[in-house]
Amino acid sequence: MADTDPPRYVVSGADLSLSNQGQLELLHEMMRRGLPLRMPVRGSSMAPCIRDEDVVTVAPMDQEDPRVGQVVAFITPSLGRLALHRVISRSAEGWVVRGDGCLEADGVVTRDAMLGRVTRVERNGREVRFGEGRMGASIAWLSRTGLLLGLRSVQRTPRRLAAAVLRRLQDQRLYRTLGRRWRLRVEIFEAGEPDLQSVRRWLDTEDSGPEASRPGDLAVKDWVAKHRSKVVGSVQLVFFSNVHLEWQGYWLFSLNVRRRYRGLGIGEALTARVAEEARAQGATELLLVVSEGNEPAVRLCRKCGYTQTVVEALEPIFQAEKASHGRRRIVMRRRLDGGT
Ligand SMILES: CC(C)(COP(=O)(O)OP(=O)(O)OC[C@H]1O[C@@H](n2cnc3c(N)ncnc32)[C@H](O)[C@@H]1OP(=O)(O)O)[C@@H](O)C(=O)NCCC(=O)NCCS
Numbered sequence: 001m002a003d004t005d006p007p008r009y010v011v012s013g014a015d016l017s018l019s020n021q022g023q024l025e026l027l028h029e030m031m032r033r034g035l036p037l038r039m040p041v042r043g044s045s046m047a048p049c050i051r052d053e054d055v056v057t058v059a060p061m062d063q064e065d066p067r068v069g070q071v072v073a074f075i076t077p078s079l080g081r082l083a084l085h086r087v088i089s090r091s092a093e094g095w096v097v098r099g100d101g102c103l104e105a106d107g108v109v110t111r112d113a114m115l116g117r118v119t120r121v122e123r124n125g126r127e128v129r130f131g132e133g134r135m136g137a138s139i140a141w142l143s144r145t146g147l148l149l150g151l152r153s154v155q156r157t158p159r160r161l162a163a164a165v166l167r168r169l170q171d172q173r174l175y176r177t178l179g180r181r182w183r184l185r186v187e188i189f190e191a192g193e194p195d196l197q198s199v200r201r202w203l204d205t206e207d208s209g210p211e212a213s214r215p216g217d218l219a220v221k222d223w224v225a226k227h228r229s230k231v232v233g234s235v236q237l238v239f240f241s242n243v244h245l246e247w248q249g250y251w252l253f254s255l256n257v258r259r260r261y262r263g264l265g266i267g268e269a270l271t272a273r274v275a276e277e278a279r280a281q282g283a284t285e286l287l288l289v290v291s292e293g294n295e296p297a298v299r300l301c302r303k304c305g306y307t308q309t310v311v312e313a314l315e316p317i318f319q320a321e322k323a324s325h326g327r328r329r330i331v332m333r334r335r336l337d338g339g340t
Helices: 020-032 133-146 147-170 172-181 193-203 265-280 295-303 312-325
Strands: 037-040 055-059 071-075 082-090 097-100 107-109 114-123 126-128 186-190 216-225 230-240 249-257 286-289 307-309 328-336
Touching: 020 037, 020 055, 020 114, 071 097, 071 107, 071 147, 082 133, 097 216, 126 286, 147 172, 186 265, 193 216, 193 230, 216 249, 216 265, 230 265, 249 265, 265 286, 265 295, 286 295, 312 328
Parallel strands: 249 286
Antiparallel strands: 037 055, 055 114, 071 082, 071 114, 082 097, 097 107, 114 126, 186 216, 216 230, 230 249, 286 328, 307 328
16 A cells, blocks of 8 residues: 555554554454454434443454344445344244344345444443343334334433423523533644544544545645543534635634533534634634524624624625525624634
8 A cells, every 4th residue: 555545444643543444344354353343423313321431342243143123233235334233033035133222223234244233342341231132122023013112212212301401591681601611621623533433423424434535726724522431522623724715714614512511611613623723713794694583693603703694706696595485594704813
């Protein structure tokens, strides 16, 4: 491989972090050699039994056929990606597999596409139960009958209520003022690839992978806010350098704070960080796009010195959006050179 080639399996960044394809190929090879593999889980399709960032051990199936209730590592029939889901029934062509938290089954998985079975799950360094043996068979039955999702939503009701109450509180200025006095230890870092993966999983956006390319006239810098080591907020500074485009210049993009951490000053701190960097890069103004009905965001922008402006080239797009789904986006601008 030439030095300049992008790595195919390893996602660049401080930690070794394999892409789905990398994990799949490594697992394939380990299973072929009859060896177990410990690997981190990405995603919540098996929650609550197996959660995002748990560490699972996958062992070879040997000559055994998968059993209903077992959690297996397999190649998904639709996308050809590695997934860890539960076998919920047998069919003539193979096994029907479904994530405990998924609305639909993955389809029928053939024996060839089954790579191994999950034998152990660790969470924060401790082994946890993940629905093995008879429990696994019962979960599979509940999943088949559609009762599993119903049970999960009953189980989640108290959490949903708590979240609704918290949302109401976050809308209150008093909560936000007191929240800031509480001084939660949150720090802002320039984001590495593992942080960005964490953001993508949290926002449930496509994992574009290490080979994702950006146009040459686009420069992006990402930051994350972390509480302890958990990513709780993110933002980007995007610079469009093409002078022929009306939106050439510096833009604040993708500002987001995890629900539970809103109202504590994190959004404001991330916004300030982007302005500081834009100024350091020589920007005289910073722009952003926001839905005009998004009151928290619009208020945050006003508080940080942004005022509404118009970028003519974007207006037809915004008007078409308004016509199709009723939401109107606007552009806001902040001068960084002291002007108004
Ligand atoms: C918008 C968002 C980033 C705000 O982050 P946050 O960390 O909760 O905001 P902060 O605690 O820093 O609050 C800063 C200011 O924002 C405004 N604000 C924040 N939450 C608000 C709410 N629920 N209602 C009204 N104003 C609110 C206020 O002006 C607040 O200042 P104040 O407390 O002195 O009144 C957050 O709500 C979010 O992630 N929303 C979803 C994604 C999004 O809309 N992004 C914006 C794209 S431009």
